[in-house]
Amino acid sequence: MNFPILSSLILLPTIGALFIFFVRSSNSQYQSSKYVALFITLANFILSLYLWIVFDKSIVDFQFVEEREWISGFVNYKVGVDGISILFILLTTFITPICVITVNATIKNRLKDFLIAILILETFMIGVFCSLDLVVFYLFFEAGLIPMFLIIGIWGGERRVYSAFKFFLYTLLGSVLMLVAIISIYWITGTTDVIKLYELGIDAKYQNLLWLAFFSSFAVKTPMWPVHTWLPDAHVEAPTAGSVLLAAILLKMAGYGFIRFSLGLFPDASLYFVPLVYTLSLIAIIYTSLVALMQEDMKKLIAYSSVAHMGFVTLGIFTMTQQGIEGSIFQMISHGLVSAALFLCVGVVYDRLHTRLINRYGGLVSIMPKYAIVFMVFTLGALGLPGTSGFIGEFLVLMGAFKKSIIVATIASLGVILGAAYMLWLYKRIIFGKLINEDVKKMADLKRFEILTLWLLVLPIIFFGFYPEPLINSIEVSVANLIDINDLDKINKLALGE
Amino acid sequence: MENLQLIIPELFISIMIMFLLIFGVFKKNSSQLVYNLTTVSLVAALALIINLDTQIQSSLFNNSYNIDSLARFMKILLILSGIFVMLSSSKYIQISNISKIEYPILILCSILGMMVMISSNDLIVFYMGLELQSLALYVLASFNRDNLLSTESGLKYFVLSALSSGLLLYGCSLIYGFSETTNFNQIMVNTKEIEYGLTFGIVFILVGLAFKISAVPFHMWAPDVYQGSPTSVTVFFALLPKIAALTVFIRFLYIPFYELGDQWQMIIIFLSIASMVFGAVAAIGQKNLKRLIAYSSISHMGYALAGLSTGTTQGVQSSITYITIYLVMNLAFFSCLFMLKRNDEYYENIEDLSGLSKNHPLLSLSLLVVLFSLAGIPPLAGFFAKFYIFVAVINEKMYFLAIVGLLATVIAAFYYLRIIKIIYFDPEREKFESKHNLGLKFTLLASTFFILAYFIYPSGIVDIISQININ
Numbered sequence: 001m002n003f004p005i006l007s008s009l010i011l012l013p014t015i016g017a018l019f020i021f022f023v024r025s026s027n028s029q030y031q032s033s034k035y036v037a038l039f040i041t042l043a044n045f046i047l048s049l050y051l052w053i054v055f056d057k058s059i060v061d062f063q064f065v066e067e068r069e070w071i072s073g074f075v076n077y078k079v080g081v082d083g084i085s086i087l088f089i090l091l092t093t094f095i096t097p098i099c100v101i102t103v104n105a106t107i108k109n110r111l112k113d114f115l116i117a118i119l120i121l122e123t124f125m126i127g128v129f130c131s132l133d134l135v136v137f138y139l140f141f142e143a144g145l146i147p148m149f150l151i152i153g154i155w156g157g158e159r160r161v162y163s164a165f166k167f168f169l170y171t172l173l174g175s176v177l178m179l180v181a182i183i184s185i186y187w188i189t190g191t192t193d194v195i196k197l198y199e200l201g202i203d204a205k206y207q208n209l210l211w212l213a214f215f216s217s218f219a220v221k222t223p224m225w226p227v228h229t230w231l232p233d234a235h236v237e238a239p240t241a242g243s244v245l246l247a248a249i250l251l252k253m254a255g256y257g258f259i260r261f262s263l264g265l266f267p268d269a270s271l272y273f274v275p276l277v278y279t280l281s282l283i284a285i286i287y288t289s290l291v292a293l294m295q296e297d298m299k300k301l302i303a304y305s306s307v308a309h310m311g312f313v314t315l316g317i318f319t320m321t322q323q324g325i326e327g328s329i330f331q332m333i334s335h336g337l338v339s340a341a342l343f344l345c346v347g348v349v350y351d352r353l354h355t356r357l358i359n360r361y362g363g364l365v366s367i368m369p370k371y372a373i374v375f376m377v378f379t380l381g382a383l384g385l386p387g388t389s390g391f392i393g394e395f396l397v398l399m400g401a402f403k404k405s406i407i408v409a410t411i412a413s414l415g416v417i418l419g420a421a422y423m424l425w426l427y428k429r430i431i432f433g434k435l436i437n438e439d440v441k442k443m444a445d446l447k448r449f450e451i452l453t454l455w456l457l458v459l460p461i462i463f464f465g466f467y468p469e470p471l472i473n474s475i476e477v478s479v480a481n482l483i484d485i486n487d488l489d490k491i492n493k494l495a496l497g498e
Numbered sequence: 499m500e501n502l503q504l505i506i507p508e509l510f511i512s513i514m515i516m517f518l519l520i521f522g523v524f525k526k527n528s529s530q531l532v533y534n535l536t537t538v539s540l541v542a543a544l545a546l547i548i549n550l551d552t553q554i555q556s557s558l559f560n561n562s563y564n565i566d567s568l569a570r571f572m573k574i575l576l577i578l579s580g581i582f583v584m585l586s587s588s589k590y591i592q593i594s595n596i597s598k599i600e601y602p603i604l605i606l607c608s609i610l611g612m613m614v615m616i617s618s619n620d621l622i623v624f625y626m627g628l629e630l631q632s633l634a635l636y637v638l639a640s641f642n643r644d645n646l647l648s649t650e651s652g653l654k655y656f657v658l659s660a661l662s663s664g665l666l667l668y669g670c671s672l673i674y675g676f677s678e679t680t681n682f683n684q685i686m687v688n689t690k691e692i693e694y695g696l697t698f699g700i701v702f703i704l705v706g707l708a709f710k711i712s713a714v715p716f717h718m719w720a721p722d723v724y725q726g727s728p729t730s731v732t733v734f735f736a737l738l739p740k741i742a743a744l745t746v747f748i749r750f751l752y753i754p755f756y757e758l759g760d761q762w763q764m765i766i767i768f769l770s771i772a773s774m775v776f777g778a779v780a781a782i783g784q785k786n787l788k789r790l791i792a793y794s795s796i797s798h799m800g801y802a803l804a805g806l807s808t809g810t811t812q813g814v815q816s817s818i819t820y821i822t823i824y825l826v827m828n829l830a831f832f833s834c835l836f837m838l839k840r841n842d843e844y845y846e847n848i849e850d851l852s853g854l855s856k857n858h859p860l861l862s863l864s865l866l867v868v869l870f871s872l873a874g875i876p877p878l879a880g881f882f883a884k885f886y887i888f889v890a891v892i893n894e895k896m897y898f899l900a901i902v903g904l905l906a907t908v909i910a911a912f913y914y915l916r917i918i919k920i921i922y923f924d925p926e927r928e929k930f931e932s933k934h935n936l937g938l939k940f941t942l943l944a945s946t947f948f949i950l951a952y953f954i955y956p957s958g959i960v961d962i963i964s965q966i967n968i969n
Contacts, residue, residue: 069957070956070957071956071957071960072957072960072961074889113859135885138876139876139877139881139953140876142875142876142881143875143876143877145875146870146875149915149918150922153918153919153922153923154922154923160923161919161923164915164919164923165912165915165919168911168915169908169911169912169915172875172907172908172911173905173908176901176904176905176907176908177901177904179885179888179904180888180892180897180900180901180904183885183888183889183892183900184892184897186889187892187893
């Protein structure tokens, strides 16, 4: 281990941001700063691909671990990846360049600042997924609020101020308890190093409170019902690139946190709270799907569908079975791709007609056939049709759930049907139907860069739908290890009385 | 003579005060020169303090004057803040027509008083230092005498401060009556048993001190004085007296009455919680930036007190770290305030910041960094300040205090975000002047850089502060 590859991944976007910041601003150079951002994010993507290739999938331990003294005698800067986190890093570095490509059409003013915000945000997002120390994790987790607040607030829609405040304060309120828990863990065990904590374990008598503190933070971020209300607002007002990053990556931080910390550090408490998580997840799946059916705003509909999909994720994680957890991770990656793509699709038509109301559209198939095709793929991906990545995730989650409780699994399966209902209905109302609106008739089909970004997302969705092996391979050992070291199976069996 | 060597910085400042006074009186139109000389003499005093042997831990003048690591660190902090305040406000006092020779000399007097307070190990010495700094501050607050608000604030500060000094003296006399001594170390020896009179004495002194750092419920003066005083004096108020008062807090609680911890701990916890919550809530409705920062500093003092309330060395160190970072953040904030100038007029309402980011991207970026840091959002310095406090507090299992404190940060985040919203999301207004003097630019740049880059090497300050031992 010579080259600090993870730190480079974390730092590279910031360096790019600094570079853009110090280049003098004039209108002609807006383009060049865009190319710099694109170059940096692509370089980061290639670097993370390289990381994935060299990453040894058969080893249980964290790899590429870097450790440096940071706050002396207290917290060390420690990063490393295992099979789970590496996928999220790949997702982040894959989605960010796509966001950078889309800025041309969506961001009209202060492009330079926008690029800086996105690059800084990428640093924090990658940091969240590689940190192996609770304090470092918290630092990255919270720091991401700053750029996202600005992205929603500066480049957002009409109610952007309200949404930005709601987003910021909700998430901050959720997270402060996590900070108390992290410091308490330090005083209970003497370390905040995740690897050491895995070995030491935390005394069962503290676990429930600590679990709840972490849960309050992750539940807001996931978001789980009933603290999900910030998400539709934030999505609706954020610019396209902001929505994409929010849906594709920021929400996944919480799911990742559940796996890495809630399950990993507090196995007993996780088991204790399984009924709570099941209930909230099922409500999220059914209730928000119904709410999504009623929406008239496209972005809101997709936002509510995100909440429902994340309900599957939390459900899968807390089945604590190999299939359930693998399914959740797969679902998160897939949802990252699909929701990003759906928001991009909304962005495409929004740029042309400047409305997100579904009833203003209709009959797009005759004037935008290329758009209709890609949108179809993403709709099917979102509703989990076999052959798309969405299917594998949902299927595995439901399989895990069936192992534990048939009732839970049955209710959750209803969510799949509802998902199909709202997605197909959305598609029908926008793409089919009569072409009534005069303005819609003037809309042009996809431009070249739109085709590029959307097909870039179509490919992995279909590829992993037919051939999920590379992803499953990568997470299999780590998930098995997670279940193994915490004796989740044993705890499960005890609970079931076997 | 050996004693005198150790107080050379204080002696130097006293001599400079007298010299500058005579010099200013005899030389016509020398106000700017005196101002610059004051800054230079502060730099010289800083050099003298740093030059002192760091190993020395001694008590001079019958144990009434301590030269130890705490005093040394706090004095360096004090004089550094003094220098930066002078650097950043020089243009302001010229434009606001308060450039008179008395101004820098009063500042020097006040700093001298604070240095005495920081080193004091005796109730009498402490009171002398306190009065020296307060008297200078009364005059400074009303220095812009043609301005109604400034006069009012000076008078208000004088009346309330005199009241609190009276309470403080009463407390001193009670403690003297029950312990037969005014020396801190001697008090510790003489007070093994708890007596009511002693407890009352502690309470009275704490009230007086709480007044000086504007902790709730003794904060009433702060918003008016902050708003009414000239901004150059407000920044002085916001920084330097806090350092001195906090040091006295530390010495007073941790030397004579350390054994009586259960007597004062609840008081400090109450002051802390009340300040954190009240400061956060009351700031929400403010329209004037100086008034807002007054409430914000009330809230910040609550966090510093939370560290003190733990009764551990770690808690004290976290408080010192907190105040250090607090100073830098406030310095940066006020530097930004000094830059809101158009046609020789300074603007200090929140509304005046509207759309600042379009015309002044760099200034807005600094404000953004400062405000997020004040709100305690990682990875900025303000987060680490709070983090150390909560580490110390949770170590003592004071979960209630920690959770209230953290919830107060969420409330506080709201009003900081409101300013950011006005700067970044609202429509732009007329441009401000973009030419500023070098000292101001340097102050802003240095403090913003400190806040931004603190996370790269957070151990630096903590290592220095962990060298400080109190007993």
